[in-house]
Amino acid sequence: MKQYQELSPSPRTIMTPGPVEVDPRVLRALSYPILGQFDPEFTALMNDTMEMLRLLFRTDNQWAFPVDGTSRSGIEAVLTSLIEPGEKALVPIYGRFGHLLYEIAERCGAEVIAVEKEWGGVFDPEEVIAVIRREKPALVLIVHGETSTGRMQPLQEIGKVCRELGVLFVVDAVATIGGVPVETDAWHIDAVIGGTQKCLSVPSGMAPITYNDIAERKITARKKVERGLRTPGGEDWDKAARPAIQSNYFDISQLQDYWGPARLNHHTEMTSMLYGLREGLRLVLAEGLDERFARHRLHEAALVAGIEAMGLPLYGDPACKLPVVTCVAIPEGMDGDLVRSMLLHQFGIEIASSFGVLKGRIWRIGTMGYSCNQKNVLHLLGAFEAVLIRQGASLKAGAGVQAALDVYENKSRRE
C-alpha cells in the first residue's frame, strides 16, 4: 500500500482575500483534546462564543452563533430559513458574491430580482432604495465587502429604508467582519453572515451569523420539530404555520434550539472548530475592534503606497475601496498567473487572481486578520518587485518598500 507522508506544510505568507494565516494561539486551541457536545464545559464554551459574537457584530440580538460549515453555509442557512418560496428577493449585484446570493436565493424558491452594477464600483444607496420602493421585495440581500472586485457597499441608508418599509435586510459580511466596522443594529440589518477565514483569522469551517427578533419570528413560524425527536400524535407533530424550511441541516429554527437553553439535539457541534472560533474571537476582542480596524487601515495604506510607488495602477473606484483587499491591474502583456506562481514557489507568498470578467486582468492582495502585519506587507512588496522585474517589467527598484516604510514611520512619529 502507498505510504502517505506525515503532514508537513511549507511556510506561507498568505496575502489573499482568504483564507489567510491563522494566529498561532488559534492553531494551538485547535489541538486541545475534545469535550463531548453536551459536556457542561463545552456548552459553556458555546455560550462564551455567542456572547463574543454579539460584541463582534455590534448587536443586542439574542441569536448569534456559528453555522457548522464554510461561509456559504451561513449564507444558505440564513436564506433558506428566511425566504419562503415565491417571495420576492432583491439582490443588488456588484461582483461575484452578489451572484452567489442570487443563486442561493433562487434555489430557495425566491422570485429574485437583480440589479447589477458594473464591476469595480458599488451602488449609490439611493439607486437601491428606488428599486426597493418600486419592487417592494420581501427581502434585500447584499454583499458588504465584495472580495472579487475589492469594493465595499455603504449599507446604513439602505438599512434604514428597509426597516421603514418592513423589508428584511440581509447582509453578507463574510469579508468584512473583524476587519472593518459592521454595525448590525445601527445599520438596521436583520440578519448578517460573517466569515472566519478572512479578517477573523480562524480557519475556514464555521460561519458566524446573527439575526434579530423580526427575522426570528419569521423563522419560528416555519418551525417543524425533527421527526425522530417528536412525540407521536403530540402537538409538536406537525405544527408549522408557514411552509417548512427546505433544509434540515440549515434549519435555523432547529439550530437555535440547539444553541439555546433547550439544547435540543441537532448536529454534533464541531468541537475543534468551536475551540478555534472562541479563541479567535477572544483575541479579536482583546485587541479591541476599533484598534483592529485601525490596524487594517494602516497596513492597507502602506501596501497601497508601495504598489503605487512601483507604478502599478490600482483597479476600481477608490471611493468605495474595500480596505482589506487591494486589487492591482495586471500590466499589459504580463502573465498574471506566472507572477503568482513565482511569488508562491520562490518566495512562499500567496496572492489571488480573480473571477469571470476580471480573470487575468487583476491581482487581488488581502490584508486581513493575522496576515495583516508590517512584516508581511514589506515582504510582499519586496518580492512582488523582484518578480515583476524578473518578468521584464520596468519599474523603479526599491521604491515600493521605501514608500511603505514611509507610511509606517509617519505613523510612529504621530504617536
Add this chain to the structure above:
Amino acid sequence: MKQYQELSPSPRTIMTPGPVEVDPRVLRALSYPILGQFDPEFTALMNDTMEMLRLLFRTDNQWAFPVDGTSRSGIEAVLTSLIEPGEKALVPIYGRFGHLLYEIAERCGAEVIAVEKEWGGVFDPEEVIAVIRREKPALVLIVHGETSTGRMQPLQEIGKVCRELGVLFVVDAVATIGGVPVETDAWHIDAVIGGTQKCLSVPSGMAPITYNDIAERKITARKKVERGLRTPGGEDWDKAARPAIQSNYFDISQLQDYWGPARLNHHTEMTSMLYGLREGLRLVLAEGLDERFARHRLHEAALVAGIEAMGLPLYGDPACKLPVVTCVAIPEGMDGDLVRSMLLHQFGIEIASSFGVLKGRIWRIGTMGYSCNQKNVLHLLGAFEAVLIRQGASLKAGAGVQAALDVYENKSRRE
C-alpha cells in the same frame, strides 16, 4: 468588558457513541499552519484524502471526498443531490437516525415511504426486499449502524436486489465507518455517508461520502453552473436537463468539480479539518482496516463481559448488536442521568443517554476509534461499578473489571 479565560478543557474519557476522543496525532495535525485552498501542496493533500477514502469505503468509485459540515451535512448533500422532487424513497426505520433520513428526504421533496421496526431490533432483509418489490421506490435509504438503539442492519442482500431492480441504494454509515466493515462495492451501495467523530476519531466537522457512476449520472443531469462562474449567454448558462438541486452548498455536481481536476471554485475548503481528516485516515490505514475491526470487537467483548458480570442487563436483540455501541438497561428506580453526571464530574468519564422512547431507559456506551482501548474500558467498568454502588445498587463489587481482564488475558494467551 468581561475577560474570557484561556481555553483549558478538563481531561475526559469519552465513551459515548460519538464524538469520541481524538488521536493526539490528529490533534497535532489540526494545529499546523494553514495553506491556501488552491496552493498545489494543499490540493495534493485533498487528493491524498480522496485516495484514502476509497480504501476506507472499500470502493473503486472515482468520487470519495468529505462534505464540509457535520455528519448530517453529508447525508443532506447526498439526498438533496440524488432525490428529485416527487420521487419515491423507501426508508426502513429502526431507530432515531432512520427518522432523520425520512425527515431529510421529505424536505428534499421525496414521496417518502417508511417501514418501521420496533426499536431494539433490525429488519430481516427479506422484509425490506418485499417492500421494495411492492413499492418500486426510486431510492432506498437506510442506516447501517443505529447508535440510538445500538443495532446494525445487514445490507448485502438488500443491496443486491436494489442493483437488480435499478433502485438507488443509499447508506448512512456514519457510526460504522472505520469500526466495522462497510463494503461499498461488494454490497452494491450506490452512495455512502461516513462520520468523522466516531470510529475515525477525527473531530466532528466533515462528512466523508462516496458514490458510484450510477449516482453520478443522476447528479450531473441536474447540474447547473453557478451564476457567478457562468459565461453569460454561453452553453453553460442554463443547461440542467433535470430539476436543479435545491441547495447550492450541498450540490454534489458542484462539489465534484471542486474536488476534481477542474478545481472549480465552490466553498473554501476547511484547511485544518482536512489536515485532521487526512491524518486520521492515514492512521486508520496504517493500523489496517481488518486489524482495526478486530480491535473494536475485542474491546466490545471485554466491555460486555464486564457489564454482564456486574449483573446489568444489555438492551436489544444480541443478534444484531452494533459492535461499537453497547446499550445497558437502566435498573428499575435508578436515575440514569444522575449516574452519568457522577461519572462525568467525579471520574471524568462521559457515557450517553438516549432519545425518544428510550430516554431514561438505557445508557449507551461507545467503544469507538481512539476511545476504544483497554485503559478506557477498565477505567469505565471500575468507575461505573463505584457509581452504581454509590447510588444504592446491589452488585458484586469487583466482578466487572475481573471479567474484562479475563477477556484481555485470554486474548493474550491465544496469541
